[in-house]
Amino acid sequence: MVILGIETSCDETAAAVVVDGKRILSNVFASQAKEHERFGGVVPELASRAHAEQMLLIIDEALVKAGVTLDEIDQIAVANGPGLIGSLMVGVNAAKTLAWSRNLPLVSVNHLHAHLYASLMQEEQEVTFPAIGVILSGGHTAILKMHSLTDYELLSTTVDDAIGEAFDKAAKVIGLPYPGGPEIEKLAKEGGGARFGLRPGRVKRSPHYFSFSGLKTGFLYAAKGAGAKKESPLLLKQNELADLAYEFQEVAFGDVVKKTLKIAREVGCSTLLFGGGVTMNQRLRELFHEQATGMQLLFPGKGLSLDNAAMIAGLGYHLGKNERAFDLHLEPSPSVSLLGGVD
Numbered sequence: 001m002v003i004l005g006i007e008t009s010c011d012e013t014a015a016a017v018v019v020d021g022k023r024i025l026s027n028v029f030a031s032q033a034k035e036h037e038r039f040g041g042v043v044p045e046l047a048s049r050a051h052a053e054q055m056l057l058i059i060d061e062a063l064v065k066a067g068v069t070l071d072e073i074d075q076i077a078v079a080n081g082p083g084l085i086g087s088l089m090v091g092v093n094a095a096k097t098l099a100w101s102r103n104l105p106l107v108s109v110n111h112l113h114a115h116l117y118a119s120l121m122q123e124e125q126e127v128t129f130p131a132i133g134v135i136l137s138g139g140h141t142a143i144l145k146m147h148s149l150t151d152y153e154l155l156s157t158t159v160d161d162a163i164g165e166a167f168d169k170a171a172k173v174i175g176l177p178y179p180g181g182p183e184i185e186k187l188a189k190e191g192g193g194a195r196f197g198l199r200p201g202r203v204k205r206s207p208h209y210f211s212f213s214g215l216k217t218g219f220l221y222a223a224k225g226a227g228a229k230k231e232s233p234l235l236l237k238q239n240e241l242a243d244l245a246y247e248f249q250e251v252a253f254g255d256v257v258k259k260t261l262k263i264a265r266e267v268g269c270s271t272l273l274f275g276g277g278v279t280m281n282q283r284l285r286e287l288f289h290e291q292a293t294g295m296q297l298l299f300p301g302k303g304l305s306l307d308n309a310a311m312i313a314g315l316g317y318h319l320g321k322n323e324r325a326f327d328l329h330l331e332p333s334p335s336v337s338l339l340g341g342v343d
Contacts, residue, residue, distance in 0.1 A: 198218045
């Protein structure tokens, strides 16, 4: 089964060709990071325009790199949510047009579920369910119990900022460019210690849930003084900023590791699947490998952590076998939930 995957949920215009859910023939994308960097985050209108300009070029490049033509495609899979409505519309309409013109089945894929599936694409052995799914990205922070590839139970999420969003905002406070996660990671390697008193957020009524707003505020005050505003001047030297970045990263990831492992042990799951751009962080992986004794940890392979179309095509293969969502009336669903329904 040769599947063309299309992904435009945020600011990556992506297309890929995947065989039988795992064999990646091509996985290409156009990044908009430079275009949004001067704004310190993604501007939805600019993102959708860039998708419209790049979509057909990226699809063509994916087909050429895979060495196949549209005549050899058996099915089209597209991310229809969650995401930015304008961005999603470009990908969904491109997929619908191709499916209609070639009389091909069209499968809709939940972008977040695909992030978890990405960790399975280069895994030879079969994973036994139930398993724990951990989504860490710029837009989402969640721990799920995966009963199968299509059946999810939400166990924990964030009540405010997503973890990737918190990293981006912290980076902006100290003048680092967007996206901020890799910049904080790089700076943290130069630092150490725990002298700023940063603490993880607590959600009293839901102790398994996350809150990063307090940690983010603590970072701001440590960098610029108590009661400071975002535009206030920095009070720390470069080496002190490195120590602050280190502490911020350790506290944020320490909270994620602690709660994830506690939940996994409570529900009796020993396999953890990870998805989302934040999972590329090497310190995060180190902490899980150090503390998740006796557990199977599956992280996405190279090129599969950030938004990409290979994961869409891969999961689309399994959804297609179940004859789900062969619907040319498909519409983008920006508020589709972690569990697949609309929030």
